[in-house]
Amino acid sequence: MNETAHPRTAPLRARAEIDLAALRANVRTLRARASGAALMAVVKADAYGHGAVPCARAAVAAGATWLGTATPEEALALRAAGLTPEQVRVMCWLWSPGGPWREAVEADVDVSVSGLWALAEVREAARAAGRPARVQLKADTGLGRNGCQPADWPELVAQALRAQAEGLVRITGLWSHFACADEPGHPSIAAQLARFREMTAYAEGEGVRPEVRHIANSPATLTVPESHFDLVRTGIALYGLSPSPELGVPADFGLRPVMTLSASLALVKHAPGGHGISYGHHYVTPGETTLGLVPVGYADGIPRHASGSGPVLVGGKWRTVAGRIAMDQFVVDLGGDEPEVGSQAVLFGPGDRGEPTAEDWAQAAGTIAYEIVTRIGTRVPRVYLHEDAREDASD
Numbered sequence: 114m115n116e117t118a119h120p121r122t123a124p125l126r127a128r129a130e131i132d133l134a135a136l137r138a139n140v141r142t143l144r145a146r147a148s149g150a151a152l153m154a155v156v157k158a159d160a161y162g163h164g165a166v167p168c169a170r171a172a173v174a175a176g177a178t179w180l181g182t183a184t185p186e187e188a189l190a191l192r193a194a195g196l197t198p199e200q201v202r203v204m205c206w207l208w209s210p211g212g213p214w215r216e217a218v219e220a221d222v223d224v225s226v227s228g229l230w231a232l233a234e235v236r237e238a239a240r241a242a243g244r245p246a247r248v249q250l251k252a253d254t255g256l257g258r259n260g261c262q263p264a265d266w267p268e269l270v271a272q273a274l275r276a277q278a279e280g281l282v283r284i285t286g287l288w289s290h291f292a293c294a295d296e297p298g299h300p301s302i303a304a305q306l307a308r309f310r311e312m313t314a315y316a317e318g319e320g321v322r323p324e325v326r327h328i329a330n331s332p333a334t335l336t337v338p339e340s341h342f343d344l345v346r347t348g349i350a351l352y353g354l355s356p357s358p359e360l361g362v363p364a365d366f367g368l369r370p371v372m373t374l375s376a377s378l379a380l381v382k383h384a385p386g387g388h389g390i391s392y393g394h395h396y397v398t399p400g401e402t403t404l405g406l407v408p409v410g411y412a413d414g415i416p417r418h419a420s421g422s423g424p425v426l427v428g429g430k431w432r433t434v435a436g437r438i439a440m441d442q443f444v445v446d447l448g449g450d451e452p453e454v455g456s457q458a459v460l461f462g463p464g465d466r467g468e469p470t471a472e473d474w475a476q477a478a479g480t481i482a483y484e485i486v487t488r489i490g491t492r493v494p495r496v497y498l499h500e501d502a503r504e505d506a507s508d
């Protein structure tokens with residue numbers, strides 16, 4: 114949906130405005146920070162809730178040369194939407210046995226291989242497709258999640274080289290992922306880097322000639338320059354959010370939050386003191402007051418854990434969720450103010466118009482900003498602003 118012409122007046126119950134000019138500016142900021150490396154825009158999970166295809170296009174317009182997804186289905190959807198191999202490389206890394214390997218090979222998607230079962234499946238797919246698969250070997254340098262353990266690496270490298278000699282794969286990359294890059298100075302950062310250097314050196318010594326070696330996510334891109342190698346894989350920073358409050362706020366890195374979530378007040382009414390509010394009556398009006406009904410709830414991704422604590426900007430003032438967040442709605446105590454029904458309640462945005470941020474909601478709910486934006490549900494329309502990259506020239 115594109116409502117650029119009337120972004121703030123269309124009568125929607127709720128909306129997530131996605132500022133694509135901010136996203137493009139964030140891409141340029143990140144490219145400048147990792148100027149020796151290419152940039153992969155990580156657009157998995159529907160671009161952390163922002164909309165995969167519009168965000169991928171905006172990132173490519175601003176100079177991203179790779180797109181990253183978790184699942185192969187997400188990668189194939191990007192190709193199906195017209196992001197061509199000539200325009201941008203696409204890589205995906207979360208495979209299960211029986212996955213769409215052949216479709217990925219045919220769509221020129223780089224696939225990640227962490228173990229021998231995956232190498233066997235990708236070889237079969239390449240044989241069926243009649244062309245080599247682009248394979249990136251993933252090393253577990255310490256995250257302990259996906260990736261090949263150092264002890265199993267020589268066998269994986271040997272078998273991948275054999276498949277390459279048979280013309281079934283091209284080993285395009287060697288890569289890994291950090292565990293604690295968002296905790297500045299954490300000893301695992303240096304340890305993972307050292308292991309990554311060892312494991313890539315081993316593979317290169319055996320004859321692998323990767324186009325790209327990569328390990329940096331957003332926090333490493335922002336704070337660990339020696340981790341940039343040939344490519345940085347940025348997710349959260351593209352969307353203008355800090356990987357963790359410990360590292361700083363977005364503005365400290367020249368980043369601007371991309372999503373603004375708002376809803377139109379569905380009801381404004383007077384209520385007497387002593388009135389219980391929402392399920393469980395966990396909030397009771399302290400005196401005669403006015404109440405505003407905000408028509409979004411946990412079905413829209415508003416975390417129920419922020420009941421009684423989530424902040425909302427209404428009529429220029431911060432209000433707090435009164436009582437429980439329900440499936441479709443919650444209430445704010447307006448303290449006697451009487452904004453018109455239909456007035457905007459802004460849950461979060463960049464913060465520079467006085468509204469709370471996704472980080473404020475993360476703190477209210479006891480989670481991270483990643484989860485706040487990513488979980489905004491499909492019932493909330495995304496409204497794309499500044500889709501035309503030519504606007505940026507006048508910045």
Ligand SMILES: Cc1ncc(COP(=O)(O)O)c(C=O)c1O
Binds near residue numbers: 332
């Ligand atoms: C393998 C991989 N690389 C990169 C990223 C991007 O991380 P971030 O959003 O912290 O930049 C993710 C996201 O979790 C990931 O799973």
